[in-house]
Every structure is written in C-alpha cells, then in structure tokens.
Amino acid sequence: MKLRSVLVANRGEIAVRIIRAARALGIRTVQVYSAADADMLAVKLADEAIEIGPPAPKKSYLNIEAVIEAAKRANVDAVHPGYGFLSENGDFADAVVAAGLIFIGPSGDAIRLLGDKVAARTVAEKAGVPTVPGSDGRISSLAEALSVTERTGYPVMIKAAAGGGGRGIRIVNDACELETQFPQASAEALASFGDGGLYLEKVITRARHVEVQILGDGKNVVHCHERECSLQRRRQKVWEEAPSFLLPSEVRQKLCDSAVALARSVGYRGAGTVEYLYDDETREFYFIEVNTRIQVEHPVTEMITGIDLVEEMFRIAAGAPLSIRQADIKVRGHAIECRINAEDPRRGFMPAPGKIERLDVPEGEGIRFDTMLYEGYVIPPFYDSLLGKLIVWGEDRAACLVRLSQALERLRIDGVPTTIPLHRALAADPQIAKGAFHTRFLETWLETEFAADGGRAAEVA
Amino acid sequence: MSKHEIRSPLPGTFYRSSAPDVPPFKTDGDPVSSSDAIGLIEVMKTFQEIQAGVAGGSIRFLVDNEEPVMAGQVIAEVEQ
Numbered sequence: 180m181k182l183r184s185v186l187v188a189n190r191g192e193i194a195v196r197i198i199r200a201a202r203a204l205g206i207r208t209v210q211v212y213s214a215a216d217a218d219m220l221a222v223k224l225a226d227e228a229i230e231i232g233p234p235a236p237k238k239s240y241l242n243i244e245a246v247i248e249a250a251k252r253a254n255v256d257a258v259h260p261g262y263g264f265l266s267e268n269g270d271f272a273d274a275v276v277a278a279g280l281i282f283i284g285p286s287g288d289a290i291r292l293l294g295d296k297v298a299a300r301t302v303a304e305k306a307g308v309p310t311v312p313g314s315d316g317r318i319s320s321l322a323e324a325l326s327v328t329e330r331t332g333y334p335v336m337i338k339a340a341a342g343g344g345g346r347g348i349r350i351v352n353d354a355c356e357l358e359t360q361f362p363q364a365s366a367e368a369l370a371s372f373g374d375g376g377l378y379l380e381k382v383i384t385r386a387r388h389v390e391v392q393i394l395g396d397g398k399n400v401v402h403c404h405e406r407e408c409s410l411q412r413r414r415q416k417v418w419e420e421a422p423s424f425l426l427p428s429e430v431r432q433k434l435c436d437s438a439v440a441l442a443r444s445v446g447y448r449g450a451g452t453v454e455y456l457y458d459d460e461t462r463e464f465y466f467i468e469v470n471t472r473i474q475v476e477h478p479v480t481e482m483i484t485g486i487d488l489v490e491e492m493f494r495i496a497a498g499a500p501l502s503i504r505q506a507d508i509k510v511r512g513h514a515i516e517c518r519i520n521a522e523d524p525r526r527g528f529m530p531a532p533g534k535i536e537r538l539d540v541p542e543g544e545g546i547r548f549d550t551m552l553y554e555g556y557v558i559p560p561f562y563d564s565l566l567g568k569l570i571v572w573g574e575d576r577a578a579c580l581v582r583l584s585q586a587l588e589r590l591r592i593d594g595v596p597t598t599i600p601l602h603r604a605l606a607a608d609p610q611i612a613k614g615a616f617h618t619r620f621l622e623t624w625l626e627t628e629f630a631a632d633g634g635r636a637a638e639v640a
Numbered sequence: 641m642s643k644h645e646i647r648s649p650l651p652g653t654f655y656r657s658s659a660p661d662v663p664p665f666k667t668d669g670d671p672v673s674s675s676d677a678i679g680l681i682e683v684m685k686t687f688q689e690i691q692a693g694v695a696g697g698s699i700r701f702l703v704d705n706e707e708p709v710m711a712g713q714v715i716a717e718v719e720q
Contacts (some may be wrong), residue, residue, distance in 0.1 A: 215708070234708050235653060260702065407665035521684065532651055560652040564684040 182281060182497035183207060186250040187221060187262030190240060192551045192567055193473070194221035197259050200489035209253040211246060213239035215559040220551040229253060229563045234561040240264045242629040243271050247278050257281035259498055263563070266472040267294055282445050283496040284449045285471050292445065293469040297340045297378055303466040306444040308437040310457065311465040313380035321361045324379055325354060331381040337361060339368035340376035347371060350382060386456040388416075389423045391438035392480045394491055394500045395447035401489070402435040403480050404510050405629065410605070410621045412528070417598075417621060418605060419476035419516045421483050424576050425614050427462065434464050441469070450477075450492050459617070475518070475568070478549060482514035482572040512545075514578040515583050517605075519550075520564040523596035524629070533595040541589035543574035545582055548590070558595060566597065576614070580606060604629055644694045644718045648709045652683040656705040664705070672699050672718055679715065696720040 184207035187194045193527035198208045200223055210225035215234035222228040229249040239245065241264055250258055258275045260266035260283065269287035276282055284290070293299045297316050304310055312331040317340055318324050328335055337360060339347030349364050351357045361377070369375035392403040407423035408416045423431070436462065438453035452474050454467040477488050486503065494502060522528040534557045540548045550567030558566070571580030571586050584606045589601060605611050608628065610620075648654065656664035656679050663678045672678065672692040678699065679690045692699070696718035703715045 235706060333692070530686055532684060560683045562684065 182493060183491070184209065184253070184255040185257045185259050185283070185368060186211060186246070186253055186255045187225065187261070188240070188246050188250075188258050189264055189266070190216055190219060190221065190562065192549050193261040193475075194219070195224060195551050196549055197261060197489055198224045200487060200493065201259075203487075204490060205491055206493065207255075209249070211240070211249050211253050213561070214562050214623055218556065220553060220556070227253060234559065236264065236562070243268070243274050246271075246276050250275070250280055251278060255280065257283055257493075259283040259492070260472065262472050262475060267470070269294065279492075281496050283492050285447060285451070289445055289447065290471045293451075293471050295340070296338065296342070297376070297467065299469055300466070301377075302445060303441055306441040308441050308453075308466045309464060311380045311383060311467070314378045317376045317378055321358060324357060324361055325378075327379050328354065328357065331379070334382040336380045336382055337364045338380060339364070339372055339374070340378055341368065341372035341374040346361050349574070383456045383458055385460070385619070386455065386458050387423070387616075388475075389426065389434065389457045389464065390452050390454040390472075391435050392477070392488070393438050393442045393447065393451050393453060394488070394495070394501060394503075395442050395449065395451070396495050396499070397446055397448040400439045400442040400447055400503050401501060401503060401505045401508060402439050403484050403486055403508055405431065405435060406476055406479055408476060409616050409618050411618055412621050412625070417518055418602065419518075420576075421514050421596070422510055423457075423462050423478035424513065425459070426457065430457070430462055430464065437464075437466075441466070449495055450488050456618075475565070476516050477546060477616055478568060478570040479514040479516045482545075482547070482570055483510050483512055484508055485511070512572055513579040514570060514572045515579055515601040516568050516570045517583070517587070518565060518598070519567045519569060519592070519600045519602070521558055521566050521595045522564050522598055524598050524601040524625075526596075528598075529596075530564040531595050532558045532560075535592065536594035537591065538593075539589065539591040541569075541586040543586075545579075546586050548572075552592065566592065566595075568575060569602070577612075580612060601629065642720050644696060644720055645714045646678065646690070646693060646716045646718065648681055648690065648711060648713050648715050650681050650683050650688065651711045652681040652688075652709060654703045654705070654707050654709045654715060655680040655687075656701070666699050666701075668700050669698050671697050679708065690715065692718060694718050694720065703705065 201208045208225040210221045210228045211231045231245040265271040269291035272282040273287035314327045334352045337349045364376045387409045392406045407420040410418040424476045452470045455464045457464045522530045547570040571583040587603045673695045675691050676692045680687045700717045701716045
C-alpha cells in the first residue's frame, strides 16, 4: 500500500504534531481548515491547505462530506483524524475507505464496537479483563437493577448505554434512591441520546485513572506501558504522567498484558488506549473504555519509551507489520505533561480567546512543548481552549518534577489567561510530590490549597 | 420610542435557545424584562447566558441561531 500523502482532518496542536511526523517520513501533507482557522500554524506548515467550511465544527471539521471532498481534491493517499472531531466516528472511517483512501486508525467496525460502552465491556470480559462490578450489559427493569445491587453494593452509577464523556451518569447511594432515579435516568437517556438503554456500575471511590498505550498491526499487538491520568477537573485530564510510578510491578504487568489481550481479541489495528480505574487499597484494576485514536497525552509515553507513536500510526496504516517487539519497549525515566489551556484558574477556569502578544518557550534536555501558538496568533473562540502541552522528562520522578518547575517558570504566554499558574502550584505541592492523589483529588485541592493562596504564591518567581 | 442595543460581551457562537430541541428564549416581537435570558454565547466549549439587560416592549434579533459573533457586536435591539 502506498502512503505518500496525507490529509490532516483536525486542527490545533495535534494537526501540527501530525504534520511533523509526516514530514519526518517524507509524506506530503494537506491541511484542512475552517474559515476561522486560515492563520493557524498547521496551515502554514503543511504543503497545501484547503478550506472546508464555516467556523462551526459541524459545518467544517465534523462535516464528513466536506472532509472527503477535500481529500479527493487534494489527491491524497490517506486521512489522519487526530483526536476529537471525527476521530472516533466509524462512519467517517468507512467513508474514507469507500473513497479509496487509507484511514489512519482502526476499521469503522472496530471503532463502533469499542465505542459502544456495553459492547466494549463485553469484549473486555471475554478477553479476561476485569470490569467494574455491575450489570451484565443492559438492564431492562428496576427489579433487575435492584438484584444487580445485591451483588455490587452501593453506591452505584446508573449509566446511559449511549452516553460517554461523563454525560448520562447518575450516582445513587441506596435502594430507595435507585427506585426514584432509575425511571428518570431512562427517560433522560431516551431524550438525550435517542436510546433509553441503561446499565449499572459500582462506584470505585478513591481510584486512580491508569491507561495503557497499545499499538496493533491487525495481527500482533504490543503495549507501550501505562500512563497515570488521575489529575482531572470535571472529568477532563489536566496533568498526566508516565509511568504510573506507585503501581506495584506485578499489577503493572497484569494491567498491560490485559490491554494487549483485549486489543488482540479484536484484531486491533493502529494506536489505541485502554483505560482503567485502579484501586490503591485493594490493588484491583477495572476496565473502563477503549479510545480508538491517538490521545492528547501520548507524548509522555513517547518520552519514556523513545517511540514516535504518530510515526508508528503512519507505518501501520501503510500496511507495514509492527516494527517493534514487546521485549524492545523499555521504560526509561519519568515524564509529566501539563495541559496549558486558555483558561483563568483564578476565575473558575473561564476560557478566553485572544491574541498571543508574547511567547517564550523553554528549551533544553528533556523538555518538549507541543503547541500551535506563535506570537501574533489570534486564538479563535470556536474550539477548545488547549494552547499547548509542556512535556518534561527526568531520570526519575523527583528529577522530572524539578525540571518541570524550572520549565514552567520559563514558559511565558502573554495575551490570554492560561493555566500555567495552576501547574506551577501543582509542581510545588508536597502531595503531588508524594503522588498521593486519585481522580477526585484535584477538584478538592482547587477549593482548598489553590483557593487559599489564590494560586499567587506559585507566581512569585 | 427609543432603541436599546444588546451587544455580545464575548466573541463566540450565538445560540437562540438553551438546547437544540427546545424553543428559542425569545422570538422577534416578544416583550422582555431586564433579567430575561435572550440567548447563549459559546466560547471555547463553555456557555454564557446573555440577558436582555433592559426592559422593553419588543425585541428584534440581528444575529441568527448558531452564527459566529464578535465581542461588541449587536445581537438584538429592544424597543423601549
């Protein structure tokens, strides 16, 4: 299969990242853009750029017809979907293939299978991967729900089968609440997702979010070890690390092996991530979901393994077998990524678009900044607030934190509010240094530690 | 009779209703009171409610649903 040119069907920092990987492999790049994105960095870097519609995502980056039309016009061999937008849309993957092009990712069928929460849970169970205790697939009645809770105990989450991304979830603490909430949840799911299907999952309190990076070529699957992504706000990751340093080594091995078993059971092709909750106290891990695309936080894995995941995606898509064997994928040192958003952490994380007046990027060994910013760039208000990702590597976690603090001091973005002060405070926090956190840690910390000094202490350089 | 202009405080996308499948907050010709919501502005995936800020006998919209707006752009006029 020839892969000499690619259409980048995304925007922002990930479009820049994909173009750099393509360029390293000698692949011609064609960047699509909306009317609001004519000045974005990826447009300037690509060999060619094609406007595909108005600013609203559904009229441009989510418009399957417009993207396919651009790919045909540009006469490319392949389409890279990045993350978000159409990256996990099975119909888009099918449309790319139907147009005679290579979709850089798994098949439409694999995306649909693993994208359905209930189906993915069944796939995991069949592959021997532990799932969060709960119902066996969909439940049809309150009586069935009540009998499930006799097994799982409370609290439980009522989840919409068609939900996702934190939407369509209710937590109930006893049978009485379940009786009231179950019919409401069903009606709500039907109204929101056009599918009233529900399932139950036990709430794992004080869990860590740990995820495994996988690469598959359709036959063989390897893992590139795990990431620790527990620091979240409103279910959005804020700070990610690799490896998950407090995981006992036998648990780490079982976790990574289970991700490989799951991916192998569906003949997975491309880069993907299997997400888990890990309970420090019981040392149990539970499957949550599979993301069938490159993830925002992929650079921490690249920093500790030396593997370029986006380049690997291109090689796999071109039909090459995996170029790396499991035994060759070694972890070296520790990496942390800070997501720098155009949000004001002192004012409820209010986002603000605007013009970048000045940009100072730290450089040096073990420091990487993935971004779409340049001085004079005007950030449009129509898309998410991610400006860039500061990724820092160190020989061990302590060295990584020292280097991270220094890099954060030198990173300067003028013109819009950013989350840099939040990351400076986190990098200096003793609990973070100990690694004593879980998925609910950050929201509490923001209300107590960060609110107490207004985040200002960390700003005194 | 005077006309009062309601301007967008932020750049973003203007929405006439709180969700895709519900009726608009206000339609042309409706009376408004100062605290009435007249629309939402979406800025970087967060939503801010826009209030009339003024009472009047009749509102007229100058921006369509889901249209991009600039900061300071007039969204609607209210006849007082």
